[in-house]
Amino acid sequence: MTDIHELTVSEQALHVRKRELSPVEITRHYLSRIERLNDRLGAYVTVTEEDALAQARSAEQRVLRDTPEDLPPLCGIPVPIKDLDMVAGVRWTWGSAVYAEQVAPLDEDFVAELRAAGAVLIGKTNTPEFGMACHTDNDVAPPARSPWDLTRSAGGSSGGAGAAVAAGLAPVAQGSDGAGSIRIPASVCGLVGLKPTRGRVTAAPVRPDLIGLSTTGPLARTVTDAATLLDAVAITRPGDYFPAPALPSGVRFRDYAVGTADALAPGAVGEGPRRLRIGRFAESPVPDAPTQPEVRAAYDSVSHLLEELGHEVVDIEVPLAPEVQNHFGTVWAAMATRYPVQPEDEQRLRPLSRWLRERGRGLSATEYLDATHQLQLAIRAAMTRMDEYDAVLTPTLAQLPAEVGSFSADGDPVAEFERMTRFTPFTVLANLTGQPAISLPLVWNPGPIGTTLMGRFGGEPTLIALAAQLEQARPWHGRRPPIWNA
Template sequence: MSEIHDLTAVRQAALFRRRELSPVEVTDHYLDRIERLGDEVGAFVTVTPELARQQARNAEKQLFAEDPERLPALLGLCVPVKDLDMVAGVRCTRGSRVFADHVADADEGYVAELRRAGAVLPGKTNTPEFGLPCYTENEVAPPARTPWDTTRSAGGSSGGAAAAVAAGLAPFAQGGDGGGSIRIPASVCGLYGIKPTRGRVTAAPLRTADPIGLSVTGPLARTVADAALLLDALTLGDVGDPFPAPPLPAGETFLSHTRRDPGRLRLACFATPPLPGTEVHPDVLAAHHGTARLLEELGHDVTEITPPFDGSHMDHFATVWAVAAASAPVPDGQEHRLRPLTRWLRERGRAVPAPDYVEAVAQLRRFARLALTVFAPYDAVLTPTLATPPVPLGHFTATGDPAEEFARMNAFTPFGNVYNITGQPAVTLPLHTTADGLPVGVMLAGRIGAEGTLLSLSAQLEAARPWLDRTPGIWRR
């Protein structure tokens, strides 16, 4: 039987404009599912039913009062926001019990844009403390679990966002990605996720140390078109942004690219992890090679390349990551309440001399130049998204040693941070599953500013190997 949550976001928007579907009815449907199922998959930290219902009522009035052609793009559509980011008047814990009672006094720049686009904000999705790990387990909400197997992690740091969309608690969701944090949970939850070009979505107001623009905001969605629709709404530049992205040509949208034939593209591929000594699971390799063959069948030129990476960038990335962790403001006397990994990273960050930090940043810039030079001849680069399928809850913290935890994180996601360092757009596609039905994503990275090419290619792959009807058991509950 078809349910409201079976409808894609693009379809919901079309039905709203034809006045065949009610934003109030849709919002109530999602809020009911959040209440019944949200804790089971650890999707939300804070739910905002009063705010969401008021926004839905306002959207419904607007639908009947204005020309459908002039309505905001997201009018009436539910868009959860990751709990690292601020929604004015709503609790913002940043995944930490230290901030369990903190209420934001302003919107993030992109959240204000979501409001202008008519979005309904049903709540704040689960995230690990300060967004630092690649899994979502904290002391402010239940652990985020992939709806495909709730004994396994939904990944991170946008784990709650991915769990929400994959469980049918929202049509799509906003996430953030500083080292793979959209692509990791999208992969393990069977979703499509986009890390946009550096600077595509404003980082205002910037509150943490990020001198090379590692972190970006982007969508997690069930379809390529839904992700493009949300990315169009999120795309916002600010005069103070340090890394402005190349603008779209006048009149173009990302959604329009999902309806275009990508043409014949020149593609590179590799499955050798940029972290030496890391093993890639056979199911992941099978997904990678199967996608390469599919791309060739679709008429693209696919060349296997040897990446010129020796793994040293991971050490420099770890230095920058630790200093960023140390820069997060924590009230006096509250340091002991942070999670062990957070304390360990902050101690490491505070111990880094300023010249060493500057050198780490410089080395990451050199790495970016090398990578971009190697990738320059190609329209896109195919790799695995992760080194393994979804892992059990507690996998990373099993030893109780933060250093081992960090090493396990790197081994799980050795491919992701390359494109945070270079600033390239990258997407993960849910094209494959393991023999027991667990999602396995594959990743495509494109040229700076060329999200449109990735979206066109992704839509072509989606049409060739549709995944929309593949849903976890919780979907029908």
Template sequence: MSTPTAPHALTALEQAAAVRAGDISPVELVRHHLDRAEEFDARYGAFLTRTPEAALDAAATLEKAGRGTSPGALFGVPTAVKDLVETAGVVTTYGSKVFAGHVPDADAHSVRRLREAGTVSLGKTNTPEFGCCCYTDNDLAGPARSPWDPALSAGGSSGGAAVAVALGLVPVAHASDGGGSIRIPASVCGLFGLKPARGRVSSGPLGAEVNGLAVQGPLARSVRDAAALLDVLAGPEPGDPHWAAPLPPGETFLGHAGREPGRLRIGRYAVPAADGITVDPVCLAAWEHASRLLESLGHEVEDIPTPFGPEVGDQFVTAWGVQSLGRAVGPEQEASLRPVTRAWRAYGRQVSGERFAAAITGMHRATRRAVEATGAYDAVLTPALATLPRPVGHFDESGDPLVNLRRQSPFSAFTSPYNMTGQPAVSLPLYWTAEHGLPVGVQLAGRPADEATLIALSAQLEAAAPWRDRYAALF
């Protein structure tokens, strides 16, 4: 059987519905997406490793097991896992040639949850070395390129996942975000990206928690798909250092995507906390457009001062520099790392324990003040990025790494503070440039552990200003 629309043009939930209805089998669905990945991956850099044989075997197993069962919301749906996360029996490189032959013997909890939900991974998506950059490039697969203009970077560090979803190589993908790494490529690639609250998704058993900045979450072409994947990923595991408050019994994030959010109070600001960053006028236009759309839906939108002070920049850099040392590399292998990775690690080694403790303490104080300052609002609206997408060569690593790092700053100016607070935040593709038709995202940050309201509000915005037809140009 075949679906009336090309399978890759369907949302993840539509694909799963087609499997349940018998309109397409898991094997047919997986094979279709594998063929599409074969066609586009080399040009756009979505994957570091593709696993076609394992994917077809898993799909065949699902096909047999699905008979007579009640499969879940994403049963049979192809997906992919970011290559910062361990997958048993599959090369997991962390974006580094130092780990080119590394094959874990155990899954990350998130990977196990994806498999138990009946999704089928087609492989590991492209990421910068150790996920340390807001663009995606490495010495193994090269850069991930924007599907809208392959001369442009797809953003990072979940750039490969974003490319895979935007091009329909998979309908929804696993990603992670330590300073904007879901929201940045979502903005660049025209996707809905959701950074969950701290403690919502387990990073165990091997994920680092030294600063609490990073969390795993979904990249999708629709809010409902992202909510469904979050339902799969969400939930604490024994030993996790952070646990987000769960939804009430019987509720799901997908269920909230079908609820009206009611009239909400939205605060908005567009001045970055970090000094010296000028926001591109097009990013401001996208922010103004989203503000008007929110008002047209009956929400109260108010200007507020930037809730973060400039000190959070240094605190984040200190925390991130120490985090860069979390991946063990032998002294003889250090020279094989990329220049920016080496620069981060060299900086991290210079941070004393006293300085690191002061940075983490200061970060907690600053973020508590920010959460209190915005406590009267159901959500906060900002630009997603302070800059438009940049050419792949803009992030060249052959020169001074500090120049490279400064060039990254406008990409994370609005996103990284919400990794520090641990609040959930999303990027929505509500605006497109008039001249080149490039997506420009806006960010909504929610109350602590309140993804539910963000999802309901995002679904309302998607219904009011649908972006699905935009992908026709890529399909």
């Protein structure tokens, strides 16, 4: 039989239902790969071997007891959780040496939903301190590295999740995205990274929504697997500030990936898939952040593929003015102050965290409110410009993958922040507007170069269906990094 880590989530789940694979067998397989390879990849901060095996045994008993139709969709499938998020009773470091021994008191609500869906929570994936960087270097674990080139960063802030899935240390992973943190590692690691619509996944029970920049979402090797994980975590709770539009009753996100609820369905019998109008831009929204030629070539290649599939592709102006980055920087600094750190522990933080927190603490309420006001004005203008398009195409990143340690090599946090901004000028747009966005590994030169499609607010169905159409036209699932068979 094919090695377990070669199988997609859908294939693993089918084998479990047919009793051809046991949840314990699957979990032991991934635990073995983690033990052998994690030190080279920096994917996991904490591995919960005993808890994971106990969950797998419970899932196995359910498989033997229940009919296949009664089994939950992720029964026995290992899913790691990013170390910014809580799993009850498990180490929870926020990527910070200050919190290296912190233990979560309860589950995030989406984690509880994953448990209900049958997932085996196998461990916590690596993240930069407080999730504030686009690379995953911290003082609690080795840096997360791209499985395609171990000298390159896996991106961030969901870098550990990206490394884990791309190297076959997990079949799929949960990440979170506040300024590109799912799509950045997806691009670097050759994965599907889906940032859902604002409000699609609750931040309950304790995290505030703030202005809605960040959301939970999947990193996966296929569009179907990403949609399957989104189905498991897409929940809202009373009191959420930004509830997203609901799907039709009885319909799942996965249905749009496999065609049973095709958002690109023909308008009449005999017609091909619906023709979409897709805007595109590759000019950087950030001054002095040029798009590298290889990245531009990948973007053009995907544009041509969309046209070959029958879609209209239209060049548009950059929807955000350059000054938006300054307002975003103000809000990002304010967010860094949310993590409680005693004065005597501030020097234990990394330079970027200290600089952001100092900057954030120096803001007045008026300055913060003015920044959020200016961002909303920019969002209204941008969404008006993009509203006539079914999707908007951009590069995921402006540059090819960066070397490990290159962002913070000189210890200057101001320079580090500027390098991060030039690396990721396209990603923050979807966080500001709240629109769904998906990074796809459609081009390799020679490693993966991600391209992003943004959908309308609440438009995951069209986005997922379009991504699945692109995946079918130019499959990537058979590509494997050098470490895959190590």
